[in-house]
Amino acid sequence: MTIIINKYYYFLLLLVFPLTNSVYAQIVIGTPTLSFSQICANPSFNTFSVTFPFSPVSGLNATNQFIVELSDPNGSFAIPTTVFTSIAGAITVSPATVTFSVPVTTAGEQYRLRVKSTSPSATSPNSIAFAAYYKVQDTPFSINNFIPTATYCTGGSYVLNIDNPGAATNDSPLKYPSLTYKWFKEPSLTPIATGKSVTVNQPGKYYVETNYGTCTSNSYSNRVTVSESNSSAATTITSSLGNPFCSSASATTLITVAGNSYQWSKDNVAIAGATSQTYVTNQPGQYSVTVSFGSCVANASINLQGYQFASTINVPDTNTIAPDETLEVIVTTAASSPEYKWYLNGTIISGATTSTYDIQTKGNYKVVITQTTGCVASKEYSFVVNSSIDPNPFPNVANIPNLVSPNGDGINDTWVIPQEYVSGTNTKVQLISSLGEIVLDTNDYQNNWPENGNDFKNINPIYYYIITTQDQKVNKGSITIVK
Structure with missing residues (x-):
């Protein structure tokens, strides 16, 4: 009997233990x-x-x-x-x-x-x-190839696209297919589209952001100003390196709005082959472009200037100095690490390499200033220095002398005639020997005949003069040479 009870006891235990685990193994x-x-x-x-x-x-x-x-x-x-x-x-x-x-x-x-x-x-x-x-992409990106303007014809539209891959600095979000977007027309903060592009038919400033909801994001595009154009509309040209630009460093890219066709010109002359939306140049000048949109045309121009540093010079274009006078010329400049070169009558002046130069000789001068660091550029100043000697250095005699004594005593050594006939008056002066030989024929007489005063074979030779003024008045006479 005892054995039977124990069997039932163990059977009940087997039933109870699973129930216990089921009750307590929950959280x-x-x-x-x-x-x-x-x-x-x-x-x-x-x-x-x-x-x-x-x-x-x-x-x-x-x-x-x-x-x-x-x-x-x-x-x-x-x-x-x-x-x-x-x-x-x-x-x-x-x-x-x-x-x-x-x-x-x-x-x-x-x-x-x-x-x-x-x-x-x-x-x-x-x-x-x-x-x-x-935010798999969280940096600025470009639309419209970074071109800040766009134009559509009246009654038409313009498509703004996210660039892929865009310019070299562009981290295009199109590389990440899971992303979505929000397009805006300023100043509204309500999105106007959510795709990779948007078609606009209203003037305004547009941009797009990657759709990161309420999260703050740096994934946004440049702004593009879209305008409506008619046949006489004007658009803009931008220079990638700014204006003025450093022409010695690299070429700049001129950019205009997107259209169907283009023609670029420089100084009102069409540039052969320049028929793209951009034009690359390192030459300053007046550039223009004609953009065709199919049913309308737009024009734009830019006065592209090369970089220039500020500088001044302390003398005017024309200067006059006395024979014993010195003209101090000074240039000042904001150029970085400047170099100076001075020129006289087109020839470089040896050793003149500072910002100042003392001048004692008349002539045509030039100084060239060169910025040697940063944007390498040059600027030059040209000026003239004249002598203050009397513009008519010849003595004013009343009559035409008929006697010359070239003996070196300082009196009547040369044939000195009135100022109205000498150099600067364009008067023709001729001297003819008694044998009929022309010994002097000039329109620029310097009061210097005879230059070889003692070289006379005959005693007291006689010469004949003919003086013809610019207005064809004639004076004739003779000259006797006395030793």
């Missing part, structure tokens, strides 16, 4: 608490935390793992994304805080989190909704 996970109001992740920051309570702690099995799941952008867990899984048995204290990262495709305003356990199996309520974005 409840509370609503997750977020440590953030929104998630704005990027390649250099993608770590966030969530805290959740669970009870009872004793209900956990040694193999239990906690799993944090992320909903879709609308808050649905139909197809959740696992963002965290704990090591088996690692979490044994409530509340627990874990960290996680979001996928690079995360983008939406209604995400939620929930926590699940594996042993025993349990699921928390959903967290509150939050915005979450992974």
Whole structure:
């Protein structure tokens, strides 16, 4: 009898133990608490935390793992994304805080989190909704190839595109297919489009941002001013290196609005082959472009100037100095590491390499200042220095002398005639020997005949003069040479 009872006792124990395990191997996970109001992740920051309570702690099995799941952008867990899984048995204290990262495709305003356990199996309520974005591209980018203006014909439209790949400095968001966009027309903050491009038919300033919702972002484009054009419309030309530009460093790119065809000109002369939206040059000048939009044409011009540093010179274009006078010429400049070269009558003056030069000789002068660092550029000043000697240095005699005594005593050594006939009056002076030989024929008489005063073979030779003025008045007579 005793043996029979023991058999029933063991049978009851086998039934009770499974029931006991079923009753006590359960836990409840509370609503997750977020440590953030929104998630704005990027390649250099993608770590966030969530805290959740669970009870009872004793209900956990040694193999239990906690799993944090992320909903879709609308808050649905139909197809959740696992963002965290704990090591088996690692979490044994409530509340627990874990960290996680979001996928690079995360983008939406209604995400939620929930926590699940594996042993025993349990699921928390959903967290509150939050915005979450992974900013895979978070730098400025370009539209319209960085060209700041665009034009459409009256009644037409213009398409603005995000550049891909764009210019060399452009990190195009089109490289990331998961991204969406928001186009704006200033000053409104209401998006007008969400695609990779937008067609506009109203004048205004447009730009686009990558759609990162309420997250602050540096992923935005340049502004483009779109205008409506008619047959007499004018557009603009911009220089990639600014205006003035450093022509000695590299060429600048002239850019105009997008159109159907183009023709560039320099100084009102069409440039052969210059029929693109841009024109590259390192030459200053007056540039213009005619842009055809099909049903209308626009024109633009720019006075492209080369870089010049500030400088001055302390003398006018024309200067006069006395025979014993010195003219101090000084140039001042804002050029970096300037070099100076001085010239007289087109020839460089040896040793003249400073900002000042003392002049004692008449002539045509020039100084060239060169900036040798930064933008290498030169500037020159030209000026004339005259002598203050009487412009008519010849003595004013009343009559034409008929006697010359070239004996070196300083009296009547040369034939000195009135000032109205000498150099500068364009008077023709001729001297003819008694044998009929012309010994002097000039329109620039210097009161210097005879220059070889003692070289006379005959005693007291006689010469005949003919003086013809510019207005054809004639004086004739004779000269006797007395030794």
